[in-house]
Amino acid sequence: MDIDLSDEEIAFRGEVRAFLAENLTDRIRDGAASSPTVFVEPDIGQDWNAVLNERGWLAYQWPKEAGGPGWTPTQRYIFEKECALAGAPNLTVLGLKLVAPVIYTFGNADQKAEYLPRILSGEDYWCQGFSEPNAGSDLASLQTRAVKEGDRYVLNGSKIWTTHAHWANKMFVLARTDATGKKQAGISFFLLDMDQPGISVRPILTMAGDHEVNQVFLEDAVADADGLVGEEGQGWAIAKFLLENERGGSCLAPKLAYDLDQIEKAARQESDGYGGALADGIEWKRRVARLRLEVESLEMIELKILSNIAKGRPPGPQTSLVKLLASNIRQDVDLLAVDLYGTGGLQLPTARPLYGENAPAPLHSPGAQVASARYLNSRAWTIFGGTNEVQSTIIAKTVLGL
Structure with missing residues (x-):
């Protein structure tokens, strides 16, 4: 494994360092240093996102055809390393690094056109509806149901440990569309609007006193048919793809x-x-x-x-x-x-x-x-x-x- 940087990569590293020196303000750096949680507060995180988006670097992990800068894997690593060593805040991973790759990999053209630009602009702030009170590590045991009624799906169930659900206006959700076969085969992946009567959020305070996670209740919550990503029953494969990015994409x-x-x-x-x-x-x-x-x-x-x-x-x-x-x-x-x-x-x-x-x-x-x-x-x-x-x-x- 050759880990030496090329001349071009060294020049790129210098460009990133210069950008950070000019644009990473004391307010943003101090806010990140004073945040005890994995996810910085939205005011700090979104402000830093906006700085990167203006430069065209916010979607640095995305392929060029999806709106990314077209960086190599080495450039992406250099960028993340220099940001970390400069004390920059973590990016809003749920939208940028988790659901966005799902959308540009499995989503249709309309979903890509609607959601990807809004993730970059900050108009959409996402949370993740995976874990349930009785389905955490054994995620395949989830019980949230999604029933198709005409041109929409109606969801009922509960999600827990939902990070920043109290800030989010969107949620990506795993729900069961078929309970008759192998449990992994009956799971589908949905995109939901949080601002609807069928969704309520209950805060969970951590030992440190932080309000970072929540329990979310879905009571006849509605997802339009175009909120289904991929096909019915494809949710487990999509979830494994997403979790692989979460566990090792940074x-x-x-x-x-x-x-x-x-x-x-x-x-x-x-x-x-x-x-x-x-x-x-x-x-x-x-x-x-x-x-x-x-x-x-x-x-x-x-x-x-x-x-x-x-x-x-x-x-x-x-x-x-x-x-x-x-x-x-x-x-x-x-x-x-x-x-x-x-x-x-x-x-x-x-x-x-x-x-x-x-x-x-x-x-x-x-x-x-x-x-x-x-x-x-x-x-x-x-x-x-x-x-x-x-x-x-x-x-x-x-x-x-x-």
């Missing part, structure tokens, strides 16, 4: 490396209790070094996947390995931050957001203020997008052949 190692850099920087300012800096302690250095090596190993796996994609191969089940490792490292990095600040990191303000004029004042430092909330929020990493147990089973079966 580079996660650079963001982890950036967070480690910030922790190391802060550790130089924290006392070890003996007249020195915490960063100088041998045990602290060992912990940081171990995590640094794990992050670098993760990046090597991501680059291997990138190499396969560049050769026209699908990312494959190795994405489950990335998801598994990244989730565990994320939790270890966030634990390191809590240990860094000690009692100063135990502040757990309930106000949100933790940036802007109305944000609560930190008792110790901005990093300490967000440390506990981020640690509690990252407990979900080993659950969402498929639990660690699910990823381990996929790896055992499809990678190791067990």
Whole structure:
């Protein structure tokens, strides 16, 4: 695997760095740094999306025929890495990286024309209706029903852990259109308007006090016939395609490396209790070094996947390995931050957001203020997008052949 950059790729990296230096404002960077959740608040995320869209870079993962810039897989990775190392916020993944690839891969011409431009403009903000109270890791057991009535489908059921449903005006939903055969074969994929009487949203507050997820109730909710993506019964295949993008369609190692850099920087300012800096302690250095090596190993796996994609191969089940490792490292990095600040990191303000004029004042430092909330929020990493147990089973079966 050759990971050296060509002259053209080095020049592209310089272009991205220059763009970030000019356009990534302190407000957006500070907002991202003060967001304890995986998804930044829409005001920060959408503002950054608008900056990228104006440059033509928001749809950087999309093929050129779908409205993307036509970048190579290496260019996409360079862009994500430089954004992460600059402290840019995560993009609104549900629309840009999950449902958009489904629409331009499986959708018809009308669906592509209607939805893709609105994702880029920010007019549509999407949430994902997959998990249910009794169908989480065993997603094929979902019970939400979709019954065709004339030129529309009527949906009844409930979805849970629905990220940003309280902000979204659109939802992509898995629902059962046939209950007579194999359970995977009876699932279909729908696009729904959230603003209708048949949909209600109930907030779920996390341990950290964040309102990021919700339970959504569908009571005779309506999807027009053109809200069906693909054919009836194709939903399971579409869902597997989408989840493969979710689990391994991004580079996660650079963001982890950036967070480690910030922790190391802060550790130089924290006392070890003996007249020195915490960063100088041998045990602290060992912990940081171990995590640094794990992050670098993760990046090597991501680059291997990138190499396969560049050769026209699908990312494959190795994405489950990335998801598994990244989730565990994320939790270890966030634990390191809590240990860094000690009692100063135990502040757990309930106000949100933790940036802007109305944000609560930190008792110790901005990093300490967000440390506990981020640690509690990252407990979900080993659950969402498929639990660690699910990823381990996929790896055992499809990678190791067990």
